[in-house]
Amino acid sequence: MDDHGVSSVISLDGLQCLLDALARRGYQVVGPRVRDQAIVYDELSRVEELPAGWTDEQDGGHYRLKRRNDQALFGYAVGPHSWKQFLHPPRVGLWQATVVNEDRLHFEPVRDEAPRYAFIGVRACELAAITIQDRVLMEDNHADPHYRRRREQAFLVALNCSEAGGTCFCDSMNTGPDVKSGYDLVLTELLDSDTHHFLIQSGSAEGAEILSELPGELATDAHFSAARDVVERTRRNMGRSMPKTDIPALLMDNLEHARWDDVAERCLSCANCTMVCPTCFCTTMEDTSDLEGVTAESSRRWDSCFNADFSYIHGGSVRNSTRSRYRQWMTHKLATWVDQFGTSGCVGCGRCITWCPVGIDLTEEVRAIQGDSSPGEQT
Amino acid sequence: MNSPDAWMPEPVRVLRRKQELETTWTLELEPGQASKGAFAPGQFNMLYVFGVGEIPISLSGDPGQTDRLVHTVRAVGPASRQLATLRPMATVGLRGPFGTGWPLAAAEGSDLLIIAGGLGLAPLRPAIYHVLNNRERYGRVVLLYGTRSPDDILFREQLDAWNRLPDFDVHITVDHAGSDWIGKVGVVPALVPTLAFDPEDTVAMVCGPEIMMRFTASALRDAGVDDQSIYLSMERNMKCALGHCGHCQFGSTFVCKDGPVLSFDRLRGLLSLKEF
Numbered sequence: 001m002d003d004h005g006v007s008s009v010i011s012l013d014g015l016q017c018l019l020d021a022l023a024r025r026g027y028q029v030v031g032p033r034v035r036d037q038a039i040v041y042d043e044l045s046r047v048e049e050l051p052a053g054w055t056d057e058q059d060g061g062h063y064r065l066k067r068r069n070d071q072a073l074f075g076y077a078v079g080p081h082s083w084k085q086f087l088h089p090p091r092v093g094l095w096q097a098t099v100v101n102e103d104r105l106h107f108e109p110v111r112d113e114a115p116r117y118a119f120i121g122v123r124a125c126e127l128a129a130i131t132i133q134d135r136v137l138m139e140d141n142h143a144d145p146h147y148r149r150r151r152e153q154a155f156l157v158a159l160n161c162s163e164a165g166g167t168c169f170c171d172s173m174n175t176g177p178d179v180k181s182g183y184d185l186v187l188t189e190l191l192d193s194d195t196h197h198f199l200i201q202s203g204s205a206e207g208a209e210i211l212s213e214l215p216g217e218l219a220t221d222a223h224f225s226a227a228r229d230v231v232e233r234t235r236r237n238m239g240r241s242m243p244k245t246d247i248p249a250l251l252m253d254n255l256e257h258a259r260w261d262d263v264a265e266r267c268l269s270c271a272n273c274t275m276v277c278p279t280c281f282c283t284t285m286e287d288t289s290d291l292e293g294v295t296a297e298s299s300r301r302w303d304s305c306f307n308a309d310f311s312y313i314h315g316g317s318v319r320n321s322t323r324s325r326y327r328q329w330m331t332h333k334l335a336t337w338v339d340q341f342g343t344s345g346c347v348g349c350g351r352c353i354t355w356c357p358v359g360i361d362l363t364e365e366v367r368a369i370q371g372d373s374s375p376g377e378q379t
Numbered sequence: 380m381n382s383p384d385a386w387m388p389e390p391v392r393v394l395r396r397k398q399e400l401e402t403t404w405t406l407e408l409e410p411g412q413a414s415k416g417a418f419a420p421g422q423f424n425m426l427y428v429f430g431v432g433e434i435p436i437s438l439s440g441d442p443g444q445t446d447r448l449v450h451t452v453r454a455v456g457p458a459s460r461q462l463a464t465l466r467p468m469a470t471v472g473l474r475g476p477f478g479t480g481w482p483l484a485a486a487e488g489s490d491l492l493i494i495a496g497g498l499g500l501a502p503l504r505p506a507i508y509h510v511l512n513n514r515e516r517y518g519r520v521v522l523l524y525g526t527r528s529p530d531d532i533l534f535r536e537q538l539d540a541w542n543r544l545p546d547f548d549v550h551i552t553v554d555h556a557g558s559d560w561i562g563k564v565g566v567v568p569a570l571v572p573t574l575a576f577d578p579e580d581t582v583a584m585v586c587g588p589e590i591m592m593r594f595t596a597s598a599l600r601d602a603g604v605d606d607q608s609i610y611l612s613m614e615r616n617m618k619c620a621l622g623h624c625g626h627c628q629f630g631s632t633f634v635c636k637d638g639p640v641l642s643f644d645r646l647r648g649l650l651s652l653k654e655f
Contacts, residue, residue, distance in 0.1 A: 094384075094386045094387065095384075095386065095387045095388075097388075097427070097429055097430075097472065099429060103468065103469050103470060104390065104470050105390040105429060105470040105471070105472060106390065107387055107388055107389070107390060107472060109384055109387055136623070137623060140622060140636075142385045142621040142622065142623065144621075144623055145384055252648075255652055255655070256652070281623070281625060282624060282625030282626065283618065283619070283623070283624045283625070284618050284624065284626070285432060285433060285618045285619070285624070287430060287431060287432045289429070289430035293430065296429055296430045298386075298427075298432075298433075300386075300618075300619075300624070303618075303624070303625070303626070305625070305628075310616065310626060311615070311616050311626070312616050313614055313615065313616055314453070314455040314456055314459075315455070318615065318616070318654060318655075319654045319655075320654060321654055323654075324653070324654035324655065327655075328655070332628060336628070336630050336631045339630075339631035340628075340631055340632075340633070
């Protein structure tokens with residue numbers, strides 16, 4: 001990470017200058033804040049609004065904010081939010097249909113007023129997730145205009161992770177904890193008993209331009225070395241790991257494994273994992289009409305393969321049982337996703353583990369199938 | 380259809396509505412600016428009913444007749460029931476056509492087995508029109524059609540007319556029938572071994588309920604037809620038809636854009652799985 005464009009070392013004041021510079025350029029700045037006892041992503045204008053001195057404790061079905069014994073601004077792992085809610089919002093109005101002259105339909109696109117977002121503190125796993133959603137939603141004949149507009153306008157201030165959570169496993173998914181590409185600027189928080197500053201490096205022309213406006217000091221070898229240490233320490237502290245094996249083959253060779261029944265006993269089919277997952281992209285269409293029956297608006301909203309009517313075709317759902325829905329989710333995420341998009345659908349952020357009300361851990365499920373697999377039995 | 384907003388339908392008029400069976404109707408629609416032009420047999424459109432929503436419906440008409448878009452709909456859900464009530468001059472929204480078609484070009488020179496179950500004859504009918512319009516390009520052509528009862532036989536007059544053609548074999552079977560039925564009784568897959576065709580040089584196109592397709596594909600394999608020469612038209616829930624809503628994901632495919640017509644070698648391991 002030493003040779004990415006220009007670099008500098010900035011203080012907390014410098015960080016404020018960054019927020020100001022982005023706001024001046026017309027960006028809506030969004031970053032981590034404490035709300036409802038969790039770290040969420042919300043509008044941000046002052047450095048003081050960042051979760052200084054907070055960290056989190058995460059495990060299967062468990063999330064608690066705790067005080068740190070320092071004033072780190074980014075000393076926690078990812079929370080329930082992801083950048084997906086801004087780039088691929090939970091609800092998007094698509095078009096409006098109006099009945100004119102009794103029976104003639106007229107269609108009009110719904111105005112899509114997406115702000116230009118600047119995201120502060122995009123972690124490596126989250127950058128990987130954005131890259132995956134780019135592939136899903138932009139790289140074919142029918143690039144989604146709503147996602148593309150938001151994505152192309154977004155300014156990404158990435159973050160090299162200084163804290164691994166109890167459910168983090170980006171290291172074993174090769175997505176983190178160090179940020180490698182796809183950002184405009186990247187921060188590394190450098191904090192010791194005397195000093196609190198950030199190594200900031202550019203990854204785009206616009207990033208370099210903004211960086212040049214910030215008050216800062218020259219980044220030295222010592223700073224780069226300290227930044228490397230931060231990432232290496234984080235790498236050693238991952239709370240989870242994904243088994244190193246050919247996971248697509250493992251899962252697709254074990255589609256009738258007894259473990260699917262086992263996990264179905266625990267899974268509530270609540271869809272939390274798909275809502276917090278930064279790569280899950282499924283949506284449904286919703287039509288709402290006015291009381292007079294003259295206009296109807298079609299919108300799309302997040303949907304989940306855990307919902308009963310997700311697979312409905314005339315007569316019933318294809319996947320009625322929880323067993324089949326969990327298998328659908330996990331085999332898509334970890335196996336067939338690779339066939340479709342050339343990458344796993346999992347980035348190792350751990351959200352699905354933390355926010356599962358019963359603490360189902362997909363790394364554990366993979367390990368259980370791996371430990372008792374019946375390879376090759378498939379026709 | 381690479382318009383900037385592939386999510387937005389185009390209004391099209393109903394030209395004609397015809398009742399085919401008790402709950403099955405054929406709608407002929409006037410193509411709009413975006414939807415006029417050719418479609419590939421096997422493709423589908425998304426039809427929008429005001430205030431209700433969109434559903435995928437296969438094209439069931441003659442691909443050579445470009446002045447109308449023909450869809451055959453069974454009225455079973457909120458949107459399809461509404462579609463079945465539409466009178467001429469009413470408007471619906473339309474997006475499409477979407478998806479892959481039957482392998483009609485690749486099948487030239489080969490024998491064809493066209494195998495339909497129930498309403499599955501509708502997505503196959505454009506392929507039959509194409510074959511009849513270009514009869515010299517194909518070898519022996521057999522249509523095998525099964526329904527639950529004689530009352531469920533779709534396009535009956537057409538089937539009779541096709542059966543009278545010297546170079547087009549039509550076999551119809553029903554699951555159960557009264558004493559007035561003089562035709563075959565039994566399921567479609569059971570008839571496959573009785574047909575005369577060269578398995579080495581046959582392309583099979585199959586559309587019907589999933590269980591019927593699964594057993595038919597199995598019977599075709601037993602008869603010596605290659606997996607790559609067996610094509611099925613898959614059905615899954617679809618919301619967008621663009622590969623983005625995720626509903627129709629089936630193994631490594633999105634049925635809406637990689638299908639609906641898929642060769643059996645891509646489906647084999649998954650079709651036999653319950654609830655996949």
